[in-house]
Amino acid sequence: MKRRHKRDEETTYWLSYSDMMAGLLLTFVLIIAFTMLHAQMQYDEKETELLGKEKELVVQADELEEEREIVARQRTTLDEQAKMLNAQEEALAEQGKKIAIQEETLKEQHELLDKLEAIMSEQQQKLDDIIGVRADLVEDLRNEFDDSDLKVSVDEMTGGITFDASILFDYNKATLKPSGKKFLADFLPRYADILLSPKYKNNISEILVEGHTDTEGDYIFNLELSQKRALAVAEYCLSDDSNILSDSQLKDMRSLISATGRSYSKPVYDQNGEVDMEASRRVEFLFQLKDEEMVREMIDILSEESGSGSTEDSTDDVVEE
Secondary structure (H helix, E strand, O other), X not given: OHHHHHHHHHXXXXXXXXHHHHHXXXXXXXXXXXXXXXXHHHHHHHHHHHHHHHHHHHHHHHHHHHHHHHHHHHHHHHHHHHHHHHHXXXXXXXXXXXXXXXXXXXXXXXXXXXXXXHXXXXXXXXXHHHHHHHHHHHHHHHHHHOOOOOOEEEOOOOOOEEEEHHHHOOOOXXXXXXXXXXXXXXXXXXXXXXXXXXXXXXXXXXXXXXXXXXXXXXXXXXXXXXXXXXXXXXXXXXXXXXXXXXXXXHHHHHHHEEEEEOOOOOOOEOOOOOEOHHHHOEEEEEEEEOOHHXXXXXXHHHHHHHOOHHHHHHHHHHHOO
């Protein structure tokens, strides 16, 4: 009985210890299980968080790539703008050179313009003088011949004197008629008294005797005829045995007069626009003033540049013969 009781006590002891150990082991298992569950939960949370981070990183990577593309495009644009700026700077530099050249050219042109204005002022003064001299000379010629018995026509603009060739010559002839010699003996001294007077003598550069014919016949025949007629007039007036002019007048007229024939290059027209054959057969005395040719050429040049019709008209009025 004692042994059995002892065995029962021992069995009870080991059962209590085994239960305790089993309970402890279960506790450890529960702790481990709980820890593992907690760790799994934390792992799942971390994994979920990591997945979220990865998505954010993917989105950020996409955004970063877009920004890189934007930056690349902006850089390309900036490069293009830089090239454009460089081109503009070069263009501005070139334009600056052109402007400098233009300014230098303008300066030279201003200097030239000042010189031209001075020349024009001088030529204008000469022109005014010529206009004044010609106007006075024409007026004196008209006063002398308009009311005279001589049948002459004084051009109120140029002072050119025209008389019918029939007074001097027979038809198609170049020999002065007695009536023609008488006419010249009356006309020329009065003409010379005015042109060779102290008032005008120093302003006269040339006196031209021109012969003209009608348009009938050959040009060369008429040219020869007109030349012979002009020469016959000049010869009669200026020959050594001529008593028409004084010695001093003869000397001066010889230095001024020249003779030429114009054939029918300048016919006279009637009111209907047809050639007036009788009026076309004529002899003219024309005078040229000193400096007039030079001033006329300058006015013609200025008229062409300015396109001013009024200037051209006034020029024709001054120097038309």
